[in-house]
Amino acid sequence: MPGIGNVSAGSVNLLFGTHTLDDACSQRWHYKPQVMVSALNLSLYITDRHGSFSKGLMLYPELFKQLEAVRWDMARDIHWDNFDVNKLSQEQARTIKYNAITEWAALPATEMFLRDNRHDSDFSAFISIWFFEEQKHALVLMEYLRRFRPEFVPTEAELHAVRFEFDPAPAMETLMLHFCGEIRLNHWYRCASQWHSEPVIKQIYTKLSQDEARHGGAYLKYMKQAIARFGVEAKSAFAKGGVLMASARRTAQAMHPTNLHVNKALFPNDTVQSRLPDPLWLEHWLDRQIKFGAAWEAKVVERILHNVSLMFNRSFTTVQELNKYRKELSRELAQSCAEEALLPGPA
Numbered sequence: 205m206p207g208i209g210n211v212s213a214g215s216v217n218l219l220f221g222t223h224t225l226d227d228a229c230s231q232r233w234h235y236k237p238q239v240m241v242s243a244l245n246l247s248l249y250i251t252d253r254h255g256s257f258s259k260g261l262m263l264y265p266e267l268f269k270q271l272e273a274v275r276w277d278m279a280r281d282i283h284w285d286n287f288d289v290n291k292l293s294q295e296q297a298r299t300i301k302y303n304a305i306t307e308w309a310a311l312p313a314t315e316m317f318l319r320d321n322r323h324d325s326d327f328s329a330f331i332s333i334w335f336f337e338e339q340k341h342a343l344v345l346m347e348y349l350r351r352f353r354p355e356f357v358p359t360e361a362e363l364h365a366v367r368f369e370f371d372p373a374p375a376m377e378t379l380m381l382h383f384c385g386e387i388r389l390n391h392w393y394r395c396a397s398q399w400h401s402e403p404v405i406k407q408i409y410t411k412l413s414q415d416e417a418r419h420g421g422a423y424l425k426y427m428k429q430a431i432a433r434f435g436v437e438a439k440s441a442f443a444k445g446g447v448l449m450a451s452a453r454r455t456a457q458a459m460h461p462t463n464l465h466v467n468k469a470l471f472p473n474d475t476v477q478s479r480l481p482d483p484l485w486l487e488h489w490l491d492r493q494i495k496f497g498a499a500w501e502a503k504v505v506e507r508i509l510h511n512v513s514l515m516f517n518r519s520f521t522t523v524q525e526l527n528k529y530r531k532e533l534s535r536e537l538a539q540s541c542a543e544e545a546l547l548p549g550p551a
């Protein structure tokens with residue numbers, strides 16, 4: 205994949221503009237650049253005709269229990285004593301530094317989530333777990349460097365550089381983007397674990413990949429919840445995000461939230477990756493180091509389509525099929541908006 209410094213006009217439009225063109229109910233769906241995550245439990249969710257939520261049906265309490273039960277301990281569960289100095293190159297250590305800074309970007313993403321989900325206290329509470337675990341990812345990578353290659357520990361200024369304001373964005377689209385981002389990260393980290401040769405960092409990447417998969421599962425629950433609450437509106441947002449995130453081979457840059465433009469006023473320095481000490485790191489890491497090639501990419505797309513198929517109760521084997529369904533949903537949403545507009549207003 206080309207470096208993100210070569211973002212094409214087409215891909216920028218993909219993120220900033222073209223999605224507004226076929227959005228039904230555009231007054232409610234001004235697409236702005238963004239990032240993501242989500243979740244759901246249809247069987248637990250009930251709304252009345254006015255959209256109020258029944259008591260005791262939040263996802264956060266159960267997610268807290270589930271994620272706490274499998275949480276790993278940095279001191280106890282990472283086998284630091286297995287470190288083999290002969291199996292860590294300078295190149296590998298440097299790339300761990302950039303990965304640590306990228307994980308730190310959970311901080312501005314959390315600020316975005318809490319701002320854009322003020323209406324949803326359940327999801328906002330879950331973000332406390334997500335934020336904790338993502339910051340822990342940055343921390344474990346930094347701890348590894350502190351112990352074994354302290355010259356590569358990121359400075360506070362380097363970490364702070366990725367904290368910047370994201371433009372407001374539709375919460376459901378953001379959720380889908382993050383869901384797909386977690387799936388992608390799960391595969392990136394599995395691939396990274398194979399590429400690294402030093403046993404401790406191999407183990408760390410395996411731990412991170414498992415966490416990312418669990419995050420994707422939690423987001424999926426919130427997505428199902430959103431479909432139960434908002435129907436075609438939610439489906440349309442998720443289908444749109446799915447098409448975008450599963451189309452990596454048709455775009456100029458790696459499809460991940462940290463690589464998306466999220467602040468028009470700061471363009472082009474408005475991706476997390478553009479604010480790293482080496483803005484081309486991600487592409488270099490994927491293409492030249494861990495070699496995340498077509499076979500891995502196919503696995504990511506397959507996982508996204510598999511989950512979207514389950515979510516929509518419909519089978520998608522290609523991105524094109526999902527895109528076709530996205531257009532159907534857009535028409536359905538437009539029709540429902542038109543019907544809504546014809547309803548008499550309050551007397």
Ligand SMILES: [Fe+2]
Pocket residue numbers: 307337338341412416
């Ligand atoms: Fe992470």
Ligand SMILES: [Fe+2]
Pocket residue numbers: 338386389415416419
């Ligand atoms: Fe994650």
